[in-house]
Amino acid sequence: MILQLGVKPSWFECSNSDKLAGDSFKVAPATFGDLRSYMIETTLPPIGDAVVAELLLKVLEPYRKEGCILDDGRARLYSAIVNKGTYARFAFAAAIFGDFQEALFWLQLPQALHHFLDKSTTRPSEKVSQSNLHPDSEQGSTLNRIASRERSAAGKFTKDAVNYGQLSSMAFKQEQLWFNANERIPWHDKLNGEEALQKRIHELVSLGNLEAAVSLLLSTPPEGSNFYPNALRAVVLSSAVSQSLHELAVKVVAANMVRTDKSLSGTHLLCAVGRYQEACSQLQDAGCWNDAATLAASHLHGSDYARVLQRWADYVLRGEHNMWRALILYVAAGALPEALDTLRKNQQPDTAAMFLLACHEIYSQISAESEPTDGTSGSEPTPEHSQKLRFPSKNVDDEDLIAVSEVFGQYQQKLVHLCMDAEPTAD
Structure with missing residues (x-):
C-alpha cells in the first residue's frame, strides 16, 4: 500500500x-x-x-x-x-x-x-445499426406476409376452374398456364417428401413467386441432405427480390448453419450483407471470442462494438475466472x-x-x-x-x-x- x-x-x-x-x-x-x-x-x-x-x-x-x-x-x-x-x-x-x-x-x-x-x-450515427438489432420481428412479419400472399395467389383463379375443364390440358394462353400452375401447387403441398417439395418450389419459381419459393427453401431443416442446395438457392433467389429479403434469407441460413457446427460459414454470409453485429454474436456463441473481437474492431463502432467487448468480458470473468x-x-x-x-x-x-x-x-x-x-x-x-x-x-x-x-x-x-x-x- x-x-x-x-x-x-x-x-x-x-x-x-x-x-x-x-x-x-x-x-x-x-x-x-x-x-x-x-x-x-x-x-x-x-x-x-x-x-x-x-x-x-x-x-x-x-x-x-x-x-x-x-x-x-x-x-x-x-x-x-x-x-x-x-x-x-x-x-x-x-x-x-x-x-x-x-x-x-x-x-x-x-x-x-x-x-x-x-x-x-x-x-x-447508430440509426442504421440499431435497425439491424431487431431482425427477428422483421423475419417473422416477412415470412408471414409471404405465406399469406402465397395462399391468396393459390386461390385466385379457383372460381374460374369450371370454365377450363378438359381444355386445361390444351392451354396456351398466359392466364391459363398461370392458373394451371397455381392449381398444381396445393396438390404438391398435400404430398409428403422431398420430391413434392421440390416440385412445389419449381412451380413457384416458374410463376415468378420468388418470395414464396424462398420461404419454402428456408424451411428446410439443417439436418436434411438438401439443406445446403436449398440454402444456396434461397440466398440467390432472395437477392432477385429485394435487399431486405436477401438479408433475411442470409440470416436464417446462417442461424441454421450454427446448428450444424458451421458457424464460421454462417458468419461469412452475414458479413456479406453487412450483419456484422449478428456475425459477432454467432462467433461468440461458438466460443470464437478473439475472432468476434477482431471482426467487431474492423466493422463496428460505438455501442455496437462495446457490446461485443462487454459480452467477452462477462465470459472471461465467469467462464475463465480471469x-x-x-x-x-x-x-x-x-x-x-x-x-x-x-x-x-x-x-x-x-x-x-x-x-x-x-x-x-x-x-x-x-x-x-x-x-x-x-x-x-x-x-x-x-x-x-x-x-x-x-x-x-x-x-x-x-x-x-x-x-x-x-x-x-x-x-x-x-x-x-x-x-x-x-x-x-x-x-
Whole structure:
C-alpha cells in the first residue's frame, strides 16, 4: 500500500548507523518523528484514511533500517517510475508481490481508458445499426406476409376452374398456364417428401413467386441432405427480390448453419450483407471470442462494438475466472460500473480505491490535453472541485464513490491494527 500511495525513494535509503544494533527490530515508537514528509506530494483527491500512510511507515521503519523492504535494484526501478503516475506505481507494487496479471491490468488501463473515451467522443450515427438489432420481428412479419400472399395467389383463379375443364390440358394462353400452375401447387403441398417439395418450389419459381419459393427453401431443416442446395438457392433467389429479403434469407441460413457446427460459414454470409453485429454474436456463441473481437474492431463502432467487448468480458470473468483480463475489457467497453462492481464483489476494497484514483488521474490528463492551450477559455478549478474524484462514467453516483473510499478507509485501519499487533521479524 505504501508503494501504491507513493513513498519517496529516499525512504528506502538507510545509512550504516541504522544497522549498528543487532537488535534493531525492537521498535521505539517515540523516535520516528513526522514521517509524512516521506510521502510524495500529489494533487490527487484524498481517498481512505489519510493518517494510515504515516502509521504504516512507522510500522515498517525497523524493516527499512535493515534494508528488508526493497533491495538496491528494485529501489532503483521504483525511483524511475514513482513519478510516472498512479498506474505505474500500482503495476510496480503488483509485480513486486508476484501478481503479474494485476500488473498487466494497471499497465493496460491508460490505453483502455483512452480507447473508450476516443470511441465515445467520435461515435458515428447508430440509426442504421440499431435497425439491424431487431431482425427477428422483421423475419417473422416477412415470412408471414409471404405465406399469406402465397395462399391468396393459390386461390385466385379457383372460381374460374369450371370454365377450363378438359381444355386445361390444351392451354396456351398466359392466364391459363398461370392458373394451371397455381392449381398444381396445393396438390404438391398435400404430398409428403422431398420430391413434392421440390416440385412445389419449381412451380413457384416458374410463376415468378420468388418470395414464396424462398420461404419454402428456408424451411428446410439443417439436418436434411438438401439443406445446403436449398440454402444456396434461397440466398440467390432472395437477392432477385429485394435487399431486405436477401438479408433475411442470409440470416436464417446462417442461424441454421450454427446448428450444424458451421458457424464460421454462417458468419461469412452475414458479413456479406453487412450483419456484422449478428456475425459477432454467432462467433461468440461458438466460443470464437478473439475472432468476434477482431471482426467487431474492423466493422463496428460505438455501442455496437462495446457490446461485443462487454459480452467477452462477462465470459472471461465467469467462464475463465480471469478477473484482471475481464476488468480491462470492461474498461475498453466503457462498462466502468461493471468493472468497479467486479472489484467490490471480489472483496478488493484496496484495488477498487486505487482503480478510482487511476481513472481520475488518467481522465484528468486526457481532459487537460483536449482543452484549448491558448489560456483564453476555461478557468482554474476550485479547491472543492480539485478534491473531488472524476470518474469517467455517468452511471456511477458520487455516493458510490464515497462508499468505496469509506470501505477502503476501514480496510486500511484493519491493516494497521494487524501490523501493529504483529511482532517484527527478520524473515
